[in-house]
Amino acid sequence: xxxxxxxxxxxxxxxxxxxxxxxxxxYQCLGPELLSDIAAKYKLPADKMAEAMGVSKSPxxxxxxxxRTQILSCIEAEILxxxxxxxxxxxxxxxxxxxxxxxxxxxVRLLIDEDQQVKEISEQRKISAKKAAKWLQGEMxxxxxxxQSAYGQNELDPTMYDLVINLGHIDPxxxxxxxxxxxxxxxxxxxxxxxxxLAGNAMAAKVKAKLLETLxxxxxxxxxxxxxxxxxxxxxxxxxxxxxxxxxxxxxEGVEFVEVHLINYxxxxxxxxxx
Amino acid sequence: xxxxxxxxxxxxxxxxxxxxxxxxxxIGCEVEVxxxxxxxxxxxxxxxFDIVVTDIxxxxxxxxxxxxxxxxxxxxxxxxMITGYAMIALARxxxxxxxxxxxxxxxxxxxxxxxIAKAADAMGSPIDFAPVNGLx
Numbered sequence: 189x190x191x192x193x194x195x196x197x198x199x200x201x202x203x204x205x206x207x208x209x210x211x212x213x214x215y216q217c218l219g220p221e222l223l224s225d226i227a228a229k230y231k232l233p234a235d236k237m238a239e240a241m242g243v244s245k246s247p248x249x250x251x252x253x254x255x256r257t258q259i260l261s262c263i264e265a266e267i268l269x270x271x272x273x274x275x276x277x278x279x280x281x282x283x284x285x286x287x288x289x290x291x292x293x294x295x296v297r298l299l300i301d302e303d304q305q306v307k308e309i310s311e312q313r314k315i316s317a318k319k320a321a322k323w324l325q326g327e328m329x330x331x332x333x334x335x336q337s338a339y340g341q342n343e344l345d346p347t348m349y350d351l352v353i354n355l356g357h358i359d360p361x362x363x364x365x366x367x368x369x370x371x372x373x374x375x376x377x378x379x380x381x382x383x384x385x386l387a388g389n390a391m392a393a394k395v396k397a398k399l400l401e402t403l404x405x406x407x408x409x410x411x412x413x414x415x416x417x418x419x420x421x422x423x424x425x426x427x428x429x430x431x432x433x434x435x436x437x438x439x440x441e442g443v444e445f446v447e448v449h450l451i452n453y454x455x456x457x458x459x460x461x462x463x
Numbered sequence: 464x465x466x467x468x469x470x471x472x473x474x475x476x477x478x479x480x481x482x483x484x485x486x487x488x489x490i491g492c493e494v495e496v497x498x499x500x501x502x503x504x505x506x507x508x509x510x511x512f513d514i515v516v517t518d519i520x521x522x523x524x525x526x527x528x529x530x531x532x533x534x535x536x537x538x539x540x541x542x543x544m545i546t547g548y549a550m551i552a553l554a555r556x557x558x559x560x561x562x563x564x565x566x567x568x569x570x571x572x573x574x575x576x577x578x579i580a581k582a583a584d585a586m587g588s589p590i591d592f593a594p595v596n597g598l599x
Contacts (some may be wrong), residue, residue: 291554377557381549381567382576412571 189213191271191378192367193287194279195343196298197305197331201355205298205363206279212368213277218270220280223263230262230397237263241282242334258400260338265397268390274378285339285395288348290386292378296367297349301356350376384411391415395437405435412445421450422460466588468492468579469510473503473529474518474545483516486572487579489546490590500524504532511537514563514582518577519553527560534561545570559571 192209196202203219210217227234239251240259264286271278271287271432287293302324310320328344335343346352351370353363370376389412399406399417406419421429430448437446468477470492472480480496487494495512497503500521507515507529515533519526530542541563546553549567557565564578583590 263494289551292557293549373559374561375555377558379554379558379562379565380574381554381565382551384567 189215189275190292190294190373190378191274191276191287191290192294192296192371193283194277194296194298194367195282195284195349196279196300197328198298198300198355199280201300201360202279202298205360205367208360209367210277210366212364212422213275213371215277216273218267218278218281222267222270222281226263226266229266232259232262240329240338242330242338253288254400254404255383256338258397261393261397261400265390265393268386268393272287272383272386272390282339282343283336284349285335285343286343286389287386288341290374290389291382293382294351294367294369294376295369297346297351297352298310298363299352299356301354304356325447388412391440391442394440395443398440399433399436403429408437410443413442414447415440415443415445416447416449418449418451420453422453426450468513468583468588468590469486470494470502470514470516470579471497472498472516473497473521473526474516475499475521475525476518479518479545483572483575486576490576490579492579492590494509500529503529507536510555512540513586513588514541514543516543516545519557520548521543527556528558530557530562539586541586543575543578543582545575 192215194202194206198230206219207217223237226232227237230437236251237259241263263281264269267278267281268286270276284295287295293305305324306317306320309324310317313320313323315323332342332344335341341348353366355363358366365385386413392408392415395410395415395417396406396408399408403419405420409416417433417435417437419429430450433448434446437443470487472483472494474480475498477498478499484494484496497506500523513597515529517526517529526544526546527594529595530544533540533542541562544557544562544565544567547568554565566574566578580590
């Protein structure tokens with residue numbers, strides 16, 4: 189059966205609908221509570237994880253890109269691993285951004301009525317409706333920037349989802365019925381290709397998380413136990429760096445073969461030649 | 464094995480049939496190999512196969528048309544799509560049209576044998592299948 193990924197700016201509604209959908213289709217439900225397990229497993233501070241996921245007040249300002257990518261790779265590795273168990277509804281973990289290309293992942297976006305959101309923000313923050321609307325716009329901009337920066341995708345773009353439900357017009361029970369119905373569609377059923385793609389993405393995320401502990405600018409692809417790592421290196425460092433990548437990546441469970449592509453650090457080499 | 468599975472394998476690259484036919488014979492399947500989609504369709508019109516394995520991108524007729532043709536003629540036949548151009552939209556289209564499975568190339572013969580075994584199970588004719596290590 190397909191895996192269901194629910195994304196929304198309305199946390200409470202997403203949680204409620206995700207849990208009700210999981211119950212309706214007899215699936216396991218994964219949500220943000222999983223982050224504490226990931227923090228413990230990878231020894232990551234909770235505040236840094238929140239910062240990497242763009243939920244702190246000033247994302248990116250204090251965190252170096254490599255650290256951010258490394259934390260996100262740890263989260264991605266763990267979630268993708270759990271998604272392989274199948275029969276899962278996942279919400280609040282930004283999984284919609286890293287299951288693109290997995291045909292048996294049903295990606296759902298829940299929209300909430302903007303006027304309602306403004307009203308709630310205004311009441312919660314005790315500010316005028318005008319200020320609340322401005323604050324909301326700022327939050328949306330931050331979300332867009334975060335998803336673009338971290339995954340190269342705009343999570344506010346409805347075309348990246350399979351199903352978009354406007355909760356301003358569809359009540360939560362009806363949303364659950366709609367999602368549960370879509371789970372049965374033939375086009376979302378798992379197949380060898382999508383199962384292998386998911387397994388490959390999970391392995392790539394594990395290898396990337398491991399490599400980013402010590403290296404920079406890494407791209408990893410994986411399939412059937414074969415891993416391809418692309419990075420940059422100075423000409424004189426290439427051999428050493430390739431050997432280090434092979435050693436580190438080879439330690440990850442399930443990796444059978446590592447291929448390393450190192451591109452010349454043209455700018456750094458040019459800069460060094462002028463010294 | 465309750466009965467010999469009859470398989471039609473269609474791929475315009477001769478090497479695919481050449482390599483997969485003996486791999487499927489090893490698990491007791493009878494395999495007819497075609498490179499030309501029109502000849503394959505003519506054979507499908509003559510005979511109901513248990514399983515059809517077809518490439519998607521071919522010149523005279525694509526795999527989606529083969530899929531539709533097979534299922535119209537013989538709805539119980541399991542159709543397995545193989546392609547070197549796997550993409551989410553194509554995979555979903557194939558599943559929606561009734562494909563049994565969709566495999567991206569390159570794959571190991573064992574991958575196809577596993578899917579064949581799954582199809583045989585679904586047809587109620589399970590086959591003995593043990594992965595063959597090292598065979599590419």
